[in-house]
Amino acid sequence: MTPKLEDVAKRANVSKTTVSRVLNNRGYLSQKTIDKVYAAMKELNYHPNAVARQLYKNQTNLIGILLPTVANPFFGELTDTLERLLYQQGFKVLIGNSMNDPKKETAYLNQLLSKQVDGLIVGTHNQGIKQYDYQDLPVVAIDRIMNEDIPIIASDNYHGGVLATTHLIDRGAEKIIHTNGPLTLETPSQRRRVAYEETMMAHNLTPLTYTVDFNISSEAKKVVFQKLLEEHPDVDGIFAANDTDAALIMQVAAEFGRHIPDDLLLVGYDGTKLIRDLIPSLTTIIQPIEAISTTAINVLKQRLAHEDTEKEYILPVELWPGTTG
Amino acid sequence: MTPKLEDVAKRANVSKTTVSRVLNNRGYLSQKTIDKVYAAMKELNYHPNAVARQLYKNQTNLIGILLPTVANPFFGELTDTLERLLYQQGFKVLIGNSMNDPKKETAYLNQLLSKQVDGLIVGTHNQGIKQYDYQDLPVVAIDRIMNEDIPIIASDNYHGGVLATTHLIDRGAEKIIHTNGPLTLETPSQRRRVAYEETMMAHNLTPLTYTVDFNISSEAKKVVFQKLLEEHPDVDGIFAANDTDAALIMQVAAEFGRHIPDDLLLVGYDGTKLIRDLIPSLTTIIQPIEAISTTAINVLKQRLAHEDTEKEYILPVELWPGTTG
Missing domain, CATH: 3.40.50.2300 (Response regulator)
Known part of the structure; x- marks a missing residue:
């Protein structure tokens, strides 16, 4: 016969309420009581069925x-x-x-x-x-x-885009490229792109966005960034779509003999704790x-x-x- | 009255089996059929109760x-x-x-x-x-x-420990320090420590393990690594407990004017795709x-x-x- 909650209570010498409180982690319970109830459950091979309770609620x-x-x-x-x-x-x-x-x-x-x-x-x-x-x-x-x-x-993607772009301009960059996901994707993060473009134009600079799909492999992304540096040898600032892309750009830039920040400025996006721990040198926008x-x-x-x-x-x-x- | 599966089938003009297949994502279904069934569910405000099915199974x-x-x-x-x-x-x-x-x-x-x-x-x-x-x-x-x-x-934590330690010795390091979690923690990864110690001793070198709790903040870990470099200015190789610790050691080493790999060799552990993308220069042991x-x-x-x-x-x-x- 399948054991019931009251069998556990009897065996553990506690009330049914106490068994229920142990099962639901509710209220103050001494370790001794918890141990007693679990010992009784184990001896009786009792498994409370929470799915049934869930159906009820x-x-x-x-x-x-x-x-x-x-x-x-x-x-x-x-x-x-x-x-x-x-x-x-x-x-x-x-x-x-x-x-x-x-x-x-x-x-x-x-x-x-x-x-x-x-x-x-x-x-x-x-x-x-x-x-x-x-x-x-x-x-x-x-x-x-x-x-x-x-x-x-x-x-605040728009403000993030303004912050990143203004920072690059303030540090002296003029030929700044932004990398972002495909335009077909309707995300609020497209506002970063809009902010970048508007900020560039407000400073009489020409915006240029490179499309990089978030979903492709890092190897494929590196190829895009290599192409970017080949096609635009005069680029002096990059506002990357995210920090992992920025890290890849750092590696590709080194391959091309470009020195960051001396002849290429770089700003990432996301600013997770992990990235700030691993690559604290990366300038980035912190999402909250x-x-x-x-x-x-x-x-x-x-x-x-x-x-x-x-x-x-x-x-x-x-x-x-x-x-x- | 609560609508039933057969009401949905009738409304969508399909069989009950088809409705059930749509709900369970089973078998081939045309997008047209899926749309019809969901349209009918929506019109009838039908919500299948999977919890009940789960209780049954x-x-x-x-x-x-x-x-x-x-x-x-x-x-x-x-x-x-x-x-x-x-x-x-x-x-x-x-x-x-x-x-x-x-x-x-x-x-x-x-x-x-x-x-x-x-x-x-x-x-x-x-x-x-x-x-x-x-x-x-x-x-x-x-x-x-x-x-x-x-x-x-x-x-294979033991083999990982041997690989890392042997690699450091082969590259010329003699005063090699290993960082690891507290000994009180009974994990198979303690075998890395054993492998490190045995490999060092087999080469007549003296093992020294620094205890670094995995759970402390990266700021607190940096303090431990600073202490390590202060107390052992002659350390020429570090086998770190994991790659994020290794990344912190890279930063602390730079603060101390130590140049990796010229006067300090470093091997991490874990070798995730992310770390290999972000810091491909880090020598590490890849866990499968x-x-x-x-x-x-x-x-x-x-x-x-x-x-x-x-x-x-x-x-x-x-x-x-x-x-x-």
Whole structure:
């Protein structure tokens, strides 16, 4: 016969409430009580079925996080921070690294619709997924435009673009090239490009953007950067789309005998703790990962409670001076 | 009245089987059919309840991954790879970054015991957690010794230690210092330390290990490395516990006017794709993340099927030459 909660209580010589509190990690419990209850569970081979409880409550306390890949420092730190904050609020985190994989993203969305997760935080770049057209979904987007209904949390990409470009101009660069993702991708980060172009023109300089797909391999990216230096030997400043691209540009520049910062200035983007630890010399724009995470979670909770939210939340960036730019 | 699956089928003018296949992403489906079914679901406000289905099957298809933090490149790439491979096999991934947090690790373990996840892959360093003492748990450990019952998947730490140390000796270093985690931590990676010590002694050299806690901040680690260079101005080789530590050592060495590799050789450990992209000059030992992930998943599936497994799976490492060591 399958053992029941009351069998565990009897065996451990505690109340049913105590067993339940041990199972749910609720309230103060002495280590002795916890050990007694687990010993009794073990002896009886008792496995409480939380799935049944979850069905009863009709909520899972699971939040799905869909990002391109946690192996990228920015998305790694974002996932780390989101998970830490969500856990403090009683949620557990499902991840779906769905770079280049709209089918996978769709599968997670179906999971939301079939109530296997309570909500989703989405920062992937896949397009044309129909399921987002449901109204009032418990979904928030990080740095991505989904549709009219889904709130966006983003850092101040426009100001980041102005900061980076102005910094390069102030340091004396004139022929400045910006690298960015394809224009077809409708993301708020395209505002960095707009800010770069407007800032250049306001200084009577000619903007030139090189398109570099985020999804290609670092080897393929290096080829693009080699082409950039070949085609524009007079480039004296580069505003890179992100810090890992900036690191690749540092290597390619060295191959071309270009010395950073003496004859080429370089500014990255993202400014994660990891990159600032590994390459502290890299001048970059710091995205506020903690603020982005906190805001995304608060807005998601408002969506879960069917409260009104803003269409967009824009969070401040700052410059990490470094020595490359 | 709550709409049912057959209402959706009727509305979309397809069979119930087709609706079910759309919901489960199974078999070939034209985009037209998928769109029709979702349009009908939307019109009827139909939400299939997967939790009920899951209760019926008594499995969740969720695997929990407990690692210190995905913000670290090694654990980030490991999580990325595990998630990708598990997803291909029909599993979704819950993450718990539980560095320094045995309570959090315990909570995940309780989740396993209460059947909210099917299995766990654990690589955290928390100790003294009672719940691991259940027999035949669907748990595998990555680079961590848990108990007699739980299989360990690890890269060949001993050989990695020999490779790194021999490489430094071959390049002419004699006063070589190794940095490693506290000895109290019983991890297979302590075998790197043993390999370092044995290799040094086999060459009539004196081993010296500096203890650096993985969990402290990079600022605190730099202080340890400064102390190392102050106390041992004659050090001519360092075998670092991991690549991020090695990157910090590169910075501290520069502060001390030490030139790598001319008067100080340096070898890291882990060799993630990210680090090889960002700092390709760093000589390091590559852990086989893909093989570790594949093996961990296979062994976990054997545990889930109550099949016998080995106590330990050791996977080959290789040297990334770089130019620092």
